[in-house]
Amino acid sequence: MWSKKLLGAFLIVISAIHVNGDIHGKACARNAKSAWLDLVIVLELTPATAGQNNVLMGGLLLDLYLFNISSTGDHTTRVALVTYNSTATVAHVFTDPQNLEAILSSYQAAVDASQDFTGETVNIAAGLEKAYDVIQQSGSNRIPGVVLFAATYDSNGMNNPVEAASKLKKARISLATVTFETANGVNNPDIAKLASDGLALDSKTANPTDFANVITSLNCVCSPGWTRLIINSSSEHFYSDCFLAFDTHTLPAFVDCGTGAGLVTVNTPERLEFITDTIIPKLKNPKFFSIGLTRTNASASWQWFTSDNSNLQWTTFPLFSSSPLPTDVVGYMHNDYGFHWELKSDDSYTNSRPYICQKAACDTNNICDRGTH
Ligand SMILES: *[C@@H]1O[C@H](CO)[C@@H](O)[C@H](O)[C@H]1NC(C)=O
Numbered sequence: 122m123w124s125k126k127l128l129g130a131f132l133i134v135i136s137a138i139h140v141n142g143d144i145h146g147k148a149c150a151r152n153a154k155s156a157w158l159d160l161v162i163v164l165e166l167t168p169a170t171a172g173q174n175n176v177l178m179g180g181l182l183l184d185l186y187l188f189n190i191s192s193t194g195d196h197t198t199r200v201a202l203v204t205y206n207s208t209a210t211v212a213h214v215f216t217d218p219q220n221l222e223a224i225l226s227s228y229q230a231a232v233d234a235s236q237d238f239t240g241e242t243v244n245i246a247a248g249l250e251k252a253y254d255v256i257q258q259s260g261s262n263r264i265p266g267v268v269l270f271a272a273t274y275d276s277n278g279m280n281n282p283v284e285a286a287s288k289l290k291k292a293r294i295s296l297a298t299v300t301f302e303t304a305n306g307v308n309n310p311d312i313a314k315l316a317s318d319g320l321a322l323d324s325k326t327a328n329p330t331d332f333a334n335v336i337t338s339l340n341c342v343c344s345p346g347w348t349r350l351i352i353n354s355s356s357e358h359f360y361s362d363c364f365l366a367f368d369t370h371t372l373p374a375f376v377d378c379g380t381g382a383g384l385v386t387v388n389t390p391e392r393l394e395f396i397t398d399t400i401i402p403k404l405k406n407p408k409f410f411s412i413g414l415t416r417t418n419a420s421a422s423w424q425w426f427t428s429d430n431s432n433l434q435w436t437t438f439p440l441f442s443s444s445p446l447p448t449d450v451v452g453y454m455h456n457d458y459g460f461h462w463e464l465k466s467d468d469s470y471t472n473s474r475p476y477i478c479q480k481a482a483c484d485t486n487n488i489c490d491r492g493t494h
């Protein structure tokens with residue numbers, strides 16, 4: 122059994138995570154204490170996990186301790202618990218008291234209730250479906266996420282875990298998995314396969330900081346329709362930049378991307394490649410598109426747009442295909458041959474072009490409306 126003292130002993134302070142991004146772009150802020158999530162923790166309670174219930178809950182409490190668990194406040198996270206064996210039960214809902222002791226006591230009650238369970242069937246799908254229902258009923262502005270803690274993978278039952286997982290993903294609900302060993306030390310690789318991209322964890326190797334790092338990424342989302350920058354070659358694959366292409370031919374001087382948004386920055390070959398591979402195909406036959414490279418006059422330096430108004434100067438990429446005229450104050454890209462794009466410039470009120478907007482994703486520091494995001 123868990124005592125308050127034991128709970129207290131687990132609550133040690135773990136330092137916050139800083140992920141800054143790299144030359145290709147900024148990373149999303151991932152401060153767990155500022156996260157705004159509705160997390161449904163789905164836990165297996167079967168003979169396979171019986172010996173580990175306390176260890177598992179201890180680990181989970183350490184994980185959750187990094188978050189700002191509360192039912193009110195913007196930068197807070199709420200937790201619901203679903204436990205399952207051959208059936209699933211909701212042990213703690215979002216409207217239940219939101220603190221670690223209350224969550225622990227709901228968990229303890231579920232452990233006690235499931236002690237007599239000796240069945241063979243383990244129904245992950247039922248757990249995930251209950252989690253789906255809990256989120257549908259939550260009516261909150263927080264980003265929802267499901268975290269599955271499982272040891273046993275059983276696809277023989279009527280309910281298919283893969284289908285239940287894809288139902289969540291189709292509803293734009295991320296699914297993280299934490300795989301732990303069964304009582305006889307087997308670690309099932311099928312559990313991680315249920316996870317959304319980048320959200321599979323292993324209880325043996327993942328510490329609370331890893332957990333927080335993965336789970337806070339759920340707050341990093343683009344508005345519907347906008348595309349997140351992903352660059353595979355770098356260590357930080359996901360960036361906080363979101364892009365949207367507009368086909369309407371517009372003079373750069375009159376482009377309005379909206380609050381906090383601006384024309385796209387293409388300051389590294391990798392960024393340009395992502396834009397040309399992923400965003401440009403959404404335009405109809407573009408030969409040109411406007412970008413966020415500007416200068417105030419002929420003697421000022423060229424600057425890229427940034428969502429946070431940080432000073433990002435043009436250095437040497439891309440090179441101008443010809444020297445800008447003194448009257449040129451904006452850059453644009455021209456598809457000169459094949460898949461090749463060159464940088465050109467003009468005065469911003471002579472030629473209309475399609476354009477690509479850029480804005481920062483929501484993240485733990487930046488709450489946005491789920492309806493419009
Ligand atoms: C934690 O939540 C409280 C209550 O909403 C809030 O005032 C506080 O700023 C949050 N902490 C962080 C680090 O965002």
Ligand SMILES: *[C@@H]1O[C@H](CO)[C@@H](O)[C@H](O)[C@H]1NC(C)=O
Pocket residue numbers: 166204205206207208209210231234235238
């Ligand atoms: C496990 O199964 C038993 C009986 O089948 C049921 O009463 C109990 O609520 C289940 N426990 C959980 C955690 O789902």
Ligand SMILES: *[C@@H]1O[C@H](CO)[C@@H](O)[C@H](O)[C@H]1NC(C)=O
Pocket residue numbers: 351352353395
């Ligand atoms: C990154 O790599 C993954 C796996 O190799 C691939 O599926 C994905 O399409 C790549 N993304 C980009 C933007 O190149």
Ligand SMILES: *[C@@H]1O[C@H](CO)[C@@H](O)[C@H](O)[C@H]1NC(C)=O
Pocket residue numbers: 417418419420421
């Ligand atoms: C050019 O722009 C810079 C930076 O905005 C400014 O300091 C300078 O006065 C401008 N020069 C002229 C000639 O307008």
